[in-house]
Amino acid sequence: MRRLRLLLFPFSVLYGAIVFVRNWLFDKGYLKSTSYSFPVICVGNLSVGGTGKSPMIEYLIRLLKDEYKVATLSRGYKRKTTGFLLADEHTTASDIGDEPLQFYHKFKNDIQVAVEAKRTVGIETLRNLSISLEVILLDDAFQHRKVNAGFNILLTPFYDLYANDFMLPAGNLREPISGAKRADVIIVTKCPTEVSAAERTRIVKKLRPKAQQKVFFTTIAYSESIYSESEELLLSSLKASEFVLITGIANPKPLLQHLNDQQLQYTHLEYADHYHFSESDIQTIKQKVGDKRMLTTEKDFMRLKGRLDKLYYLPIEVAFLAGEAEFQGKVKLFLES
Template identity: 40%
Template structure:
């Protein structure tokens, strides 16, 4: 009986895998068309047919070839934290998911629907240390930042690898260790925003979500697969998880026996794996940058009501917490034990990376 069940499960897995391959083959022509359009666009920039604007500040871009899930936000935070100690620093984001248009200066008390969750997170985390703004047109955004804050020495562009109208002095490309660009396809068959040759615009590459104990020989093999230009430095980063922090009181909690995890991010699997080391995890997944509604919160609380122990908690990400603590949602979650998982990144050869960034700033 058990053998029959196992055989049926294997057949189902094989069928799903088969279906994914067939779907990718069907979508491949559309990927080629999309990739060619992007290649032509990039060629126009390379030949200076499309205008690139340089502003009176060092511009550092952090982005990726794929759509979401590379852990971009904590890496931007890492850079902002380091740069703000030495330079007048600003961060410019598109403000993904916001309901406003144009240039908006972001402060810690801004409405998340007007500025987006990532920009608001930066403003709250670095309040008084850096300037934060959103603008879908990066040239306009950079110019207005410098008009309002002419002392700005460094502008960090959040998720701008494909936004080429604004000149950048340093292009940082992120790729995930378990889902690297060299194993992926262009949209819609895969997750890449352009052909893999776009990697050649990178001044440095950070391999994110790497195992914390990665041998030098494994790093070298991975670097070879990236097929970068000579002398482009490659760094490996890993996630460092911190405390579980209350959304209502900022109190710290130790992991209980059971957790209801609520996420609206690109790739929640590393967080799930981390939490499962200490707790049984039930996961409710929403799309990346999900705009939570009252109905969503009621659904989450109803699901949590089925948990037996009063010591169990609801856990979410720091980015989701920014949205959940806004306006009408805040009063709904205060009576439930909501916590967010704090996290940072650890980068191998961190000093070498920071010295490299410092050299770009000083040369400008």
């Protein structure tokens, strides 16, 4: 793997130079970036792969939905449609993507959920549809420089900090580390439940935030219950017999660690992130599983529900290790300014 990275490094340098120039053109105003007179909050990262964007969007929804009229806007990764689409009760994962569908099913009575690859078009369309809309949450739009969001939240995983990474294709960075300067807040996600003050200080020094940037640390809080389309069970009920875990996410390691910590016995069927399960895949899974229960992530459940019996999902939420009130204060101060 190290040898492959070395071979790819010249391409990373070239790609990094191209992205750097692009960002410079936006920073200097040679390429147009649209600002808005109403609140737009962007949640994103510098790298490819799972950094916890969806749980962070859901955290913001819970924080804001009772006081503000909220909409989420995503590109709808791997959807089979094009253009602007607003989720409704007939929408499927193929229409808008699994993560936006997850937002809709959890918060459909409180927010609007839309997808549009061109974020400027999506924002203007949402505003035209609902003039009372008060805040738009942009999912995975940190590199979408045509939109100048009023508040940028940058995520980086505890075990895969962007400060330790390289540009694509040798590494996983979508843009140079210098892009982090655009963030208002940096959040280190997927931390162990206990991170010492010394370790937090070490990480902050490695990330080298600007004077105005605050670094927060969060972990994954797993639900004690699992859910099917019609039933709720305690996760601990899976101790009674071996089950099958099905994942199609970028990094299942934190989930595996949690299940192992619960001393659960399972077989893991691992697929690529946002994997499209064909009918052939479903039949193969049924043959492998037999009459065992199946567990999956909430995101994967959006693509698998109604296609497999005895299928449950385990919800997750963001939990701050410290400074939650300060983070919430920064978000609300932006909304009120």
